[in-house]
Amino acid sequence: MALRVGVIGGGQLARMMIAPAVELGLDLRVLAEDEGMAAQLAATEVGDYHDLEVVRAFVADVDVVTFDHEHVPQQVLRALVAEGVAVHPGPDALQFAQDKLLMRARLEELGVPQPDWAPVRDASELQAFLDEHDGQGVVKTPRGGYDGKGVRVVRAASEAQDWLDGLADGEALLVEELVGFVRELAQQVARRPSGQIVAYPVVETVQREGVCAEVIAPAPHATDRLAQVAEEIGRSIAEGLGVTGMLAVELFETDDERILVNELAMRPHNSGHWSQDGAVTGQFEQHLRAVADLPLGDTAPHAAWSVMVNILGGPQSGSLGERFAGAMEAHPSAKIHTYGKAPRPGRKVGHVNVTGDDLDDAVYVARAAAAHFD
Amino acid sequence: MALRVGVIGGGQLARMMIAPAVELGLDLRVLAEDEGMAAQLAATEVGDYHDLEVVRAFVADVDVVTFDHEHVPQQVLRALVAEGVAVHPGPDALQFAQDKLLMRARLEELGVPQPDWAPVRDASELQAFLDEHDGQGVVKTPRGGYDGKGVRVVRAASEAQDWLDGLADGEALLVEELVGFVRELAQQVARRPSGQIVAYPVVETVQREGVCAEVIAPAPHATDRLAQVAEEIGRSIAEGLGVTGMLAVELFETDDERILVNELAMRPHNSGHWSQDGAVTGQFEQHLRAVADLPLGDTAPHAAWSVMVNILGGPQSGSLGERFAGAMEAHPSAKIHTYGKAPRPGRKVGHVNVTGDDLDDAVYVARAAAAHFD
Numbered sequence: 001m002a003l004r005v006g007v008i009g010g011g012q013l014a015r016m017m018i019a020p021a022v023e024l025g026l027d028l029r030v031l032a033e034d035e036g037m038a039a040q041l042a043a044t045e046v047g048d049y050h051d052l053e054v055v056r057a058f059v060a061d062v063d064v065v066t067f068d069h070e071h072v073p074q075q076v077l078r079a080l081v082a083e084g085v086a087v088h089p090g091p092d093a094l095q096f097a098q099d100k101l102l103m104r105a106r107l108e109e110l111g112v113p114q115p116d117w118a119p120v121r122d123a124s125e126l127q128a129f130l131d132e133h134d135g136q137g138v139v140k141t142p143r144g145g146y147d148g149k150g151v152r153v154v155r156a157a158s159e160a161q162d163w164l165d166g167l168a169d170g171e172a173l174l175v176e177e178l179v180g181f182v183r184e185l186a187q188q189v190a191r192r193p194s195g196q197i198v199a200y201p202v203v204e205t206v207q208r209e210g211v212c213a214e215v216i217a218p219a220p221h222a223t224d225r226l227a228q229v230a231e232e233i234g235r236s237i238a239e240g241l242g243v244t245g246m247l248a249v250e251l252f253e254t255d256d257e258r259i260l261v262n263e264l265a266m267r268p269h270n271s272g273h274w275s276q277d278g279a280v281t282g283q284f285e286q287h288l289r290a291v292a293d294l295p296l297g298d299t300a301p302h303a304a305w306s307v308m309v310n311i312l313g314g315p316q317s318g319s320l321g322e323r324f325a326g327a328m329e330a331h332p333s334a335k336i337h338t339y340g341k342a343p344r345p346g347r348k349v350g351h352v353n354v355t356g357d358d359l360d361d362a363v364y365v366a367r368a369a370a371a372h373f374d
Numbered sequence: 375m376a377l378r379v380g381v382i383g384g385g386q387l388a389r390m391m392i393a394p395a396v397e398l399g400l401d402l403r404v405l406a407e408d409e410g411m412a413a414q415l416a417a418t419e420v421g422d423y424h425d426l427e428v429v430r431a432f433v434a435d436v437d438v439v440t441f442d443h444e445h446v447p448q449q450v451l452r453a454l455v456a457e458g459v460a461v462h463p464g465p466d467a468l469q470f471a472q473d474k475l476l477m478r479a480r481l482e483e484l485g486v487p488q489p490d491w492a493p494v495r496d497a498s499e500l501q502a503f504l505d506e507h508d509g510q511g512v513v514k515t516p517r518g519g520y521d522g523k524g525v526r527v528v529r530a531a532s533e534a535q536d537w538l539d540g541l542a543d544g545e546a547l548l549v550e551e552l553v554g555f556v557r558e559l560a561q562q563v564a565r566r567p568s569g570q571i572v573a574y575p576v577v578e579t580v581q582r583e584g585v586c587a588e589v590i591a592p593a594p595h596a597t598d599r600l601a602q603v604a605e606e607i608g609r610s611i612a613e614g615l616g617v618t619g620m621l622a623v624e625l626f627e628t629d630d631e632r633i634l635v636n637e638l639a640m641r642p643h644n645s646g647h648w649s650q651d652g653a654v655t656g657q658f659e660q661h662l663r664a665v666a667d668l669p670l671g672d673t674a675p676h677a678a679w680s681v682m683v684n685i686l687g688g689p690q691s692g693s694l695g696e697r698f699a700g701a702m703e704a705h706p707s708a709k710i711h712t713y714g715k716a717p718r719p720g721r722k723v724g725h726v727n728v729t730g731d732d733l734d735d736a737v738y739v740a741r742a743a744a745a746h747f748d
Binding site (some may be wrong): 001002003015016018019020022023024025041042109135198259276277280281289294295296297298300302303319321324328329333336337338339340348352355 | 375420677
């Protein structure tokens with residue numbers, strides 16, 4: 001019987017696991033939040049992942065559990081593990097992707113380079129941090145943020161007063177040094193439960209309004225030293241935190257040539273979508289191999305350059321499908337991936353991958369093809 | 375709403391359309407012959423494709439109909455077309471893939487190079503053909519043959535007596551010249567209903583006991599002239615026969631440097647599986663684009679060489695899945711595709727694709743990875 005991989009969450013990351021699961025002969029089963037979600041084709045259950053009984057019923061029919069997102073509560077995950085369910089990544093690793101204060105503390109223990117940071121419980125603690133950092137900082141809610149939500153640049157403690165007021169007893173906000181970065185990078189690695197790790201080339205990511213807009217693989221002008229440092233950071237975090245499956249490490253490259261860890265994601269990540277069409281083993285296949293504890297695949301790129309451009313929002317009226325013919329006709333080398341989602345301003349509804357020997361050409365084609373869906 | 379593509383037949387070709395359909399956002403629906411077939415994940419109906427009522431009910435919910443195989447009867451196809459259903463390839467084209475005598479006559483009209491051939495109704499007609507062709511020939515049943523079945527090399531009319539005895543009134547066998555070929559090639563092209571055609575590079579195919587065993591893309595030592603002639607043959611057949619979707623033309627390369635058409639398939643074909651991992655647009659995506667009348671994708675290879683090796687039969691005991699870890703660990707660059715079928719001697723249960731700059735290496739890795747599943 002085929003190995004059954006259960007994915008909690010029915011979004012586009014679960015959807016993009018379907019293609020490699022079919023080819024590998026894995027039986028992919030998805031617990032979706034609602035009917036008609038992106039991963040609908042593989043959805044075997046619909047229910048609330050906060051509810052242990054719902055999750056327990058779903059995992060009864062799978063061999064290994066993994067995730068479309070990092071929002072499944074620790075108490076649910078720990079109950080499953082206690083009952084002998086194979087959960088990858090497990091709660092001990094996932095807590096560091098769920099709580100940014102825990103992450104910062106653990107990365108400090110591991111000696112991983114990161115921005116200055118502090119937990120702050122009130123305005124005076126926050127103001128003290130700002131005073132020590134040129135009067136500015138980035139305040140983050142430790143939990144629940146994504147795509148720029150839960151992140152605020154402040155130049156006075158009063159600018160975070162609403163969040164401070166909302167803290168319960170024992171809670172804190174995270175404040176970080178506002179890093180003078182020249183660009184953002186991302187390092188993907190995959191790690192199996194049995195310990196094997198493979199690394200993808202470090203990539204450059206371009207964000208717009210806190211949301212990933214474009215990715216170039218490998219990062220242009222990346223020196224061997226930079227690529228090596230990024231890979232070592234990825235490997236040491238995967239090992240140090242016991243991550244299983246794909247790990248994405250978002251990085252700042254500073255104007256003084258340092259690399260600092262920004263955020264972590266323990267799942268396939270937008271910064272790795274290029275690998276679907278640009279690498280021997282795409283990140284969705286790699287994630288499945290890793291969580292199933294199968295030997296990991298070759299991460300080598302197919303071409304000199306791969307460019308990914310997100311389709312954000314989608315057309316103001318109608319469906320993505322109506323724009324297909326125009327994009328395909330103008331750009332036969334563009335690989336268009338859609339998430340089966342209704343267009344909505346700012347929503348990630350698809351992406352375009354282009355590979356080639358010439359970076360400028362690949363960027364042009366990927367942007368032009370994606371623009372057909374605006 | 376997503377475009378709905380209905381596939382008649384639930385085998386591995388339908389299965390391998392699932393991955394690109396998900397990424398393109400097409401709603402793939404499959405009429406499977408039985409429960410639990412290769413394309414099970416996308417199966418929306420189970421029933422007999424010979425039964426017009428079954429097929430009519432299936433196609434009521436789709437926008438375009440295509441096929442996993444060529445066995446749907448003409449009367450079923452023609453009834454659908456008469457009712458306004460978009461069928462690709464249509465019955466006028468598909469008849470030439472269903473009946474080899476029709477195909478030979480039509481290719482002769484088109485002036486496409488092919489072996490000498492004749493329809494034979496009795497032993498004296500067959501013997502007369504053999505006498506004119508060095509006393510030997512290849513006898514074929516015009517309908518229903520595949521993977522070497524329905525094909526027999528004979529050196530006397532009596533060797534086909536059983537088939538001759540089985541002919542109904544008005545039926546004939548096909549006899550062809552036994553071509554002294556140096557190797558077999560295959561040319562894939564895709565054609566849209568609106569007329570656009572794209573061609574893949576000509577490939578070399580290696581058969582064992584009448585079944586495709588290996589494919590190398592592009593065909594080694596293929597001169598520009600040979601590649602051009604093969605492409606022109608593919609294009610002229612697609613146009614001349616009005617094929618929509620993928621067309622595979624199996625070719626003989628003779629010792630006197632001619633190229634002769636052996637067989638046709640109007641669907642994704644084993645000789646094109648390499649393109650899943652070796653070309654910008656794989657044949658399964660291309661078939662979907664073509665039958666949906668979407669602009670066709672770039673057929674350029676990713677790498678200098680792509681090699682496909684079939685997994686034939688599978689392990690004598692257990693499942694393919696049990697052999698995965700060994701194959702993956704030894705060959706991280708091998709792309710293993712499985713069909714969700716139980717192992718059985720001679721059955722195609724999966725294949726391995728490998729791409730690279732060095733042909734010998736790619737052949738070695740693909741064969742070695744496939745051998746893990748023996």
